[in-house]
Amino acid sequence: MCGVVGLLIRDSALESQLGSLLVPMIDALDERGPDSSGLALYADHGAAGEPGEAEHLRISLGSDAVMNWAFVHDGLVAACGGVFTWSPFGAGVVASLPVALAQEFLHALPAISPDIRVLATGQHVSVLKDTGRPIDTCQRYGVELWQGYMAVAHTRMATESAVTVLHSHPFVPTADLCVVHNGSFSNYATVRRALMTQGITFDSDNDSEVAARFLARRLSLGDDLEEATRWVMKEMDGFFTLVITTAKEMSVVRDAFACKPAVVAETAAYVAVASEYRALAELPDIGSARVFEPQPEEVYTWSR
């Protein structure tokens, strides 16, 4: 088991409540994934005083090792100057920097510490991951205060690989593309080998990471999100409910046998998807929401 959550806000008045709507959803799926959890926050970062979003990239950093982030910060300043902002996010950090500086910044990381991993990049997305009960993670890092237009979360009960920060979902293989998965893939080692021959690198031996990177690969070849998702269904064997988000879209898809659950609630104010209805039960106006289960092998996509 695992729990997946996706929440796309349509009524911008609700954006200030994103975190407080999200935390009960995650907590309701604690039983499905008490090992570890991960969350992605999508927000606009063009507000007054902040760097314009078009030229800036946000880089979420994390590690399985105990990391001295101040040391990492100083190392990065030495390597590429101080033209980036640096904010604690979860157990890691989110740096925001001009796109032009991104390559230099990323290349500097391994020399500072080989244990640092990039959890996410994007203009909108920030990612945090941690082991332990999901509600503890939410409380420790003040998730209830999150503001933004979309969030994705995953509560993990590991079956295919170890319980560590880096094995936790979501996986963000390319800018602002985020994947969470309930289920298991069986041919992921084969697919991973094929991707590695194409020069794609992996941060973990997690089966879901393979699906995420396969999806990113298809998108890079020119597929749209739905086509890329269909390629996942075609090439990857296993059971899955996948929630896939981009800067502007949220998709959900289930395997041919619908082995893993999913429920969607749709209102004029939001679209929410979760593994179980009880995660949706506290959402505003849930009584008048259109609540339905996604059909197997059908790709459902909602836009901002």
Add this chain to the structure above:
Amino acid sequence: MEPLNCDELGTRGVNQQLRALLPGESARVVQPRGRHNLAVGLTAPTTITIDGNAGYFVGGLGGSKDGSGPDIEVNGFVGWSVGENLMGGSIRVHGSASQSAGSSARGGRIIVEGDASLRAGISLKGGTLAIAGDAGAMSGFMAQSGVVLIGGNAGHGLGDSLYEAVIYVAGAIASLGADAVVQELTDDDLLVVKQLVHDCGFDHIDPSQVTKVASARQLYHFSTHNHGAY
């Protein structure tokens, strides 16, 4: 009796109070909010109303082998496996049911007034599952005994690997599963469907027009043609 509030009592607290009901007594459960395992394992003939949406396994493992048991009504929709392993009594859902409705039910009756999702009636072992609306793919999978009535359309792979359960469909069948065949409706079938339609209040079903699906019995009997494979 005061309504049993799930928010205050929790699942176990609610179920303990339901279990303490004497035959003939009734109870109302409120604020279920999709909670799993409500009203499970109850044997006494009581009347239970759940006001709201229930989660997985509602009413499961209920009733006795003589077919008696609680009559449970859900004013909302239900999650996976409503009435799983039911022995007796009844469960009526005034909404739709998620996957595996009535799975492995040995007796009793599960009535779904909306649609049922995939694998409705999977491994049915003698119970009755009546669905007013549509049933999802792979419904009736490996059902051994009992009756499934589908008032709407049936999804792909209906009755795959059926044993001796019988499925009646009022609407269209997307496709039959392996070893499932359409058979002619007999007078006995008509009696069963008529009674069930009447009991459930499914006025939209014309019993004489349902399609009967049963096992071709090619799959579960050993065939000497296959001797070499063993």
